[in-house]
Amino acid sequence: MKVNTRKEEIVKTAANLFKDKGFSAVTMRDLATAMGIKAASLYNHINSKQEILKIIIISLAENFTEGMQHILKSDNTSIEKLEQVVKLHVDITSKNTFEMASLNNDWMHLEEKLEYYLTLRSGYENDFRSIILEGVQRGEIRDVNVDVVLFSMLSTLRSLYLWIPKKEDLNPHELSDNLSNVLIHGINK
Amino acid sequence: MKVNTRKEEIVKTAANLFKDKGFSAVTMRDLATAMGIKAASLYNHINSKQEILKIIIISLAENFTEGMQHILKSDNTSIEKLEQVVKLHVDITSKNTFEMASLNNDWMHLEEKLEYYLTLRSGYENDFRSIILEGVQRGEIRDVNVDVVLFSMLSTLRSLYLWIPKKEDLNPHELSDNLSNVLIHGINK
DNA sequence: GTCTATAAGCGGATAGAC
DNA sequence: GTCTATCCGCTTATAGAC
Numbered sequence: 001m002k003v004n005t006r007k008e009e010i011v012k013t014a015a016n017l018f019k020d021k022g023f024s025a026v027t028m029r030d031l032a033t034a035m036g037i038k039a040a041s042l043y044n045h046i047n048s049k050q051e052i053l054k055i056i057i058i059s060l061a062e063n064f065t066e067g068m069q070h071i072l073k074s075d076n077t078s079i080e081k082l083e084q085v086v087k088l089h090v091d092i093t094s095k096n097t098f099e100m101a102s103l104n105n106d107w108m109h110l111e112e113k114l115e116y117y118l119t120l121r122s123g124y125e126n127d128f129r130s131i132i133l134e135g136v137q138r139g140e141i142r143d144v145n146v147d148v149v150l151f152s153m154l155s156t157l158r159s160l161y162l163w164i165p166k167k168e169d170l171n172p173h174e175l176s177d178n179l180s181n182v183l184i185h186g187i188n189k
Numbered sequence: 190m191k192v193n194t195r196k197e198e199i200v201k202t203a204a205n206l207f208k209d210k211g212f213s214a215v216t217m218r219d220l221a222t223a224m225g226i227k228a229a230s231l232y233n234h235i236n237s238k239q240e241i242l243k244i245i246i247i248s249l250a251e252n253f254t255e256g257m258q259h260i261l262k263s264d265n266t267s268i269e270k271l272e273q274v275v276k277l278h279v280d281i282t283s284k285n286t287f288e289m290a291s292l293n294n295d296w297m298h299l300e301e302k303l304e305y306y307l308t309l310r311s312g313y314e315n316d317f318r319s320i321i322l323e324g325v326q327r328g329e330i331r332d333v334n335v336d337v338v339l340f341s342m343l344s345t346l347r348s349l350y351l352w353i354p355k356k357e358d359l360n361p362h363e364l365s366d367n368l369s370n371v372l373i374h375g376i377n378k
Numbered sequence: 379g380t381c382t383a384t385a386a387g388c389g390g391a392t393a394g395a396c
Numbered sequence: 397g398t399c400t401a402t403c404c405g406c407t408t409a410t411a412g413a414c
Contacts, residue, residue: 195379226379226380226381227380227381227382229380229381229382229383230379230380230381233379233380234379
């Protein structure tokens with residue numbers, strides 16, 4: 001997210017705090033202190049703490065959904081599509097490490113938009129699964145348990161936000177290649 | 190964890206609630222209601238909310254450390270050791286799905302025992318890393334980026350708590366085999 | 379082992395001045 | 397856009413009766 005307006009600055013600062021302690025453990029006073037203002041002043045820019053969470057999570061989730069639709073449209077091989085999915089996660093996560101923590105850990109605290117989020121999420125998982133399944137059916141992917149593959153890849157990709165900040169020397173392109181390599185080709189000689 | 194005493198019953202119930210909403214969002218009133226008693230009555234069995242978190246996380250973390258020490262002692266191949274690590278995670282997670290959520294998501298809310306936990310955690314990661322490194326040096330494992338392999342395996346294994354409850358048909362032994370297969374041999378034909 | 383009553387402080391949020 | 401002052405419900409935890 002670009003930080004142009006004061007509101008965006010507040011959301012970005014909040015995401016940074018949420019990443020360390022989680023949504024529930026961060027108070028509006030914590031956020032205000034981090035911004036260098038008083039808690040009451042925050043409400044000149046945002047309506048509620050809940051609104052901040054909504055902005056962080058929903059825009060990111062829609063980002064992933066759009067990216068997936070684009071990948072599904074192509075007529076690449078299944079392996080190539082999986083490589084594109086890895087790239088999608090690396091790209092979005094590199095640009096939104098703070099926000100990814102909330103997407104992963106605080107989505108259950110969404111109120112108004114929870115159902116919408118869950119729809120996007122399960123749609124994304126189904127699309128991911130269909131790529132793997134297609135790969136097995138076409139004979140591009142070994143006949144392994146599809147759910148295990150989906151779970152393993154998704155777990156790794158969803159944890160990227162924890163790892164990318166610690167490996168700033170690795171650029172997104174390199175990281176994406178390394179990850180695809182390990183996730184798709186395995187480690188065994 | 191076996192639930193024999195009233196205290197253990199409270200800790201187990203708390204872990205179940207923490208799994209869904211996180212430590213910070215669960216109140217002592219929530220916990221009391223789930224136990225069918227009043228909040229004040231909880232304090233006849235436990236000293237504080239913090240103590241509950243400490244019990245859940247520290248015993249589990251020590252469990253993992255012990256298991257890892259046992260694996261390191263053997264003179265198996267590196268691939269076999271990695272298979273044992275997968276089995277360790279599947280076994281502990283199968284028996285402690287609620288508690289694993291807190292271990293993964295709420296360790297930062299530990300107070301007194303935070304430093305101790307972090308020592309166990311980084312020790313475990315170092316041991317895990319050394320197995321992979323040894324495998325590469327012995328020529329048992331492809332010459333891939335060691336950190337990427339560690340990250341990928343750990344991310345998957347640490348997310349098991351989210352997945353095992355949804356796949357009750359899969360027994361731990363089968364799951365462990367499937368996971369080792371995918372993580373070590375990859376998916377590419 | 380559980381209850382009622384209550385302390386003491388923190389939580390999100392609003393009103394209205396500057 | 398930020399402030400001070402304030403509301404008031406909820407938080408963890410304790411005291412003491414049953």
